[in-house]
Amino acid sequence: MTPVKLYPPKPEKVYFFGTCLIDLFYPEAGLDGIRLLEREGIEVLFPEDQTCCGQPAYTSGYHDEARAVAAAQLDLFPEPWPIVVPSGSCGGMMRTHYPQLFAGTGQEAQASEVAGRVFELTEFLVHVCHLKLSDRGQPEKVAMHTSCSARREMGVAETGPALLAQLGGVELVEQARPAECCGFGGTFAVRHPEVSAAMVEDKTQAIEAAGAERFVTSDCGCLMNIGGRFEHQKKAVKGEHIASYLWRRTS
Amino acid sequence: MMDATPTVQTPTVQTYTPREFHRQAHDALGNPQIRANFRKAMDGLMDKRRDVFGDWDLETLRELGANIRLRALAKLPDLLEQLEANCEANGIRVHWAEDGEQACRIIRELCEARDAKAVIKGKSMVTEEMHLNAHLEAAGIEALESDLGEYLVQLNEQTPSHIIMPAIHLNTDEISGIMHDKTGLERTRDVDVMTAAARHQLRERFMAADVGISGVNFAVAETGTLCLVENEGNGRMTTTVPPVHIAVTGIEKVVEQLRDVPPLYALLTRSATGQHVTTYFNMINSPRKAGEHDGPEEVHLVLVDNGRSNIYQDDELLDTLRCIRCGACMNHCPVYTRVGGHTYGTTYPGPIGSILMPHLMGLEETKDLPTASSLCGACGEVCPVKIPIPDLLVRLRRESVGEGRGNVPGAGVKRTRTEAAAWKGFQWLATHPSAWRGGTAVAGKLRALAPARLGPWTDYRSAPKPAGTSLHALVKRHRAGKDTGNTTGGNRGEHDS
Numbered sequence: 001m002t003p004v005k006l007y008p009p010k011p012e013k014v015y016f017f018g019t020c021l022i023d024l025f026y027p028e029a030g031l032d033g034i035r036l037l038e039r040e041g042i043e044v045l046f047p048e049d050q051t052c053c054g055q056p057a058y059t060s061g062y063h064d065e066a067r068a069v070a071a072a073q074l075d076l077f078p079e080p081w082p083i084v085v086p087s088g089s090c091g092g093m094m095r096t097h098y099p100q101l102f103a104g105t106g107q108e109a110q111a112s113e114v115a116g117r118v119f120e121l122t123e124f125l126v127h128v129c130h131l132k133l134s135d136r137g138q139p140e141k142v143a144m145h146t147s148c149s150a151r152r153e154m155g156v157a158e159t160g161p162a163l164l165a166q167l168g169g170v171e172l173v174e175q176a177r178p179a180e181c182c183g184f185g186g187t188f189a190v191r192h193p194e195v196s197a198a199m200v201e202d203k204t205q206a207i208e209a210a211g212a213e214r215f216v217t218s219d220c221g222c223l224m225n226i227g228g229r230f231e232h233q234k235k236a237v238k239g240e241h242i243a244s245y246l247w248r249r250t251s
Numbered sequence: 252m253m254d255a256t257p258t259v260q261t262p263t264v265q266t267y268t269p270r271e272f273h274r275q276a277h278d279a280l281g282n283p284q285i286r287a288n289f290r291k292a293m294d295g296l297m298d299k300r301r302d303v304f305g306d307w308d309l310e311t312l313r314e315l316g317a318n319i320r321l322r323a324l325a326k327l328p329d330l331l332e333q334l335e336a337n338c339e340a341n342g343i344r345v346h347w348a349e350d351g352e353q354a355c356r357i358i359r360e361l362c363e364a365r366d367a368k369a370v371i372k373g374k375s376m377v378t379e380e381m382h383l384n385a386h387l388e389a390a391g392i393e394a395l396e397s398d399l400g401e402y403l404v405q406l407n408e409q410t411p412s413h414i415i416m417p418a419i420h421l422n423t424d425e426i427s428g429i430m431h432d433k434t435g436l437e438r439t440r441d442v443d444v445m446t447a448a449a450r451h452q453l454r455e456r457f458m459a460a461d462v463g464i465s466g467v468n469f470a471v472a473e474t475g476t477l478c479l480v481e482n483e484g485n486g487r488m489t490t491t492v493p494p495v496h497i498a499v500t501g502i503e504k505v506v507e508q509l510r511d512v513p514p515l516y517a518l519l520t521r522s523a524t525g526q527h528v529t530t531y532f533n534m535i536n537s538p539r540k541a542g543e544h545d546g547p548e549e550v551h552l553v554l555v556d557n558g559r560s561n562i563y564q565d566d567e568l569l570d571t572l573r574c575i576r577c578g579a580c581m582n583h584c585p586v587y588t589r590v591g592g593h594t595y596g597t598t599y600p601g602p603i604g605s606i607l608m609p610h611l612m613g614l615e616e617t618k619d620l621p622t623a624s625s626l627c628g629a630c631g632e633v634c635p636v637k638i639p640i641p642d643l644l645v646r647l648r649r650e651s652v653g654e655g656r657g658n659v660p661g662a663g664v665k666r667t668r669t670e671a672a673a674w675k676g677f678q679w680l681a682t683h684p685s686a687w688r689g690g691t692a693v694a695g696k697l698r699a700l701a702p703a704r705l706g707p708w709t710d711y712r713s714a715p716k717p718a719g720t721s722l723h724a725l726v727k728r729h730r731a732g733k734d735t736g737n738t739t740g741g742n743r744g745e746h747d748s
Binding site: 018020022023024025026027028030031034046048049050051052054056057058059060061062063064065068069071072100148149151152153179180181183184185186187188189190191192193194195196197198199200201224225227228229231232 | 276277585586589590622623624625627628629631632642645647648650651652654655671675677678680682684687688691706709710711712714715723725726729
């Protein structure tokens, strides 16, 4: 039995943690996530001093540095509102690894408390907001790529596809081996470039073979990797963060 | 002999080392045959596992399996003593080996005491770990593998590429070529013909062998029982036909009670090959008793430490000792699937090897293994005893860069001044919010100057370009009501060409 997750009722306010990749490369996806939440009548708090969750240093083994970065984020969410993160991997870092990272330190309790309030954006939209979408977009064949961290660390493999399924004009096509990693893995792509390239090559082939005109993902690492590969090959398949895709088609 | 099928290139025999992971990965990735063999095999194994667990409460069973293993490890020193006492009471002689060399010596001396010249072996990864065959051969004792996959890689002078299916890297044509070259069998595509030929070749050797050597899947402390899980019957033959049976196992394979075995067996067969049960399940309690018609005259158990008690000292890495050697982590690993088992250059390849071998071999040898993972979590998700493999990979990355506890041999070997400084720089920037905001703003302003080439990333992908306006700035604009919806100069995910 997988434990049943209990979701809170829709809150009045949420904190939004934008993530460093979104901040630097895909800010529109972050803003679209905020817009989706605001449209549901939720006040979105964006702590200005947020930077990065610390995951890159964490997975590279630099835990002292990761802890310092994470500690700087912990104080940004003083009120008991949920923390919504438009990324499975940063969400997974905060929800799963913050308690481990601060184990045995003075901030262990604070880290665990913060971790307990973290939600991935699509998870929050489905299970807390009970979002209902009406599609205004053109018909399109779309493949959803759920990131490994959303799928396995946060256990939210179904929420992205569930939201896309609400869009009348969208035909959701399933690529072969949808649960297989795209090969990004943060610094993995740089430390083992050839293996990573073989993985992303297989992923783009699977998405293309499924007949998708576009792929949508809830993680900007995967977006940068898969989208960057398609573009390198001069392929027509476009990639987009799911927050932007949902907002574009329903606003 | 007439060739029935076109000539096939027999794979070149070569040795592998974890030091050369990158080169070996490069070679494997460039080898369409290896890629195809592994992809096909791993896809099949993943499907089988998924189908066989379909009607099981898998999570409850995994929880049970994990707890059985954790309980056994918590009591390991006592259980090993109990196992020894009960084995000895049953007539099984127990030997302790601190390392592989000592284990080899003990086994060789047992063989020499019987003046043995021919040894037949059942499948045993721990004897691969200690290079037992080479040791015996140096002493003039021939050791022949009798597990079909092991037999094939032995014929081909290779090491196993998988812990359950040692010859999984070979396809039918390659196997046919090996059997033709080494045993004179006519080339064929008929698997049954090849299997029958191998069986025929091995059958005589079982009868002639002076000693049989096997591994152990579960050693039961409560009863002094050695359990052996197999499909081909070579385990049954190895442990019953020759006059002497020597079982070899790592010290972690002990379980407390007989009742602990069925859940682990259920998990092992389903996780490994998608089988409900294996064709054979051997329970060995003693040598041949008076009045019995078969069985060996002597049974020995060699308990091998070989670095395991060092792992045991570490409350995190201890979890690697839970492993029941099912291979599911390999079958589900996207890296292993692409580079194959030999690329790792270690006895145990894939995710389990990457968390086990650094302790056994040291990080100087194995420093590329903990990073050879995208941390996708597939291994941890399928592990039947819930070893937190991704967390342990991260732990070993810490050891590599000198930020762990420093108790893994070769800790700190990967630390470079440049990289350490880079992460310190990252730390500084990410803990100074106004500098961070300034940095992203500058990056946005200079986006036209963003490099089109970013090392290996851009060999295969376009470079991401910083957005003209950061999220911080977009949110500010949005709050001020100047947000018109779509004209922020931001980026919705399309890369600039």
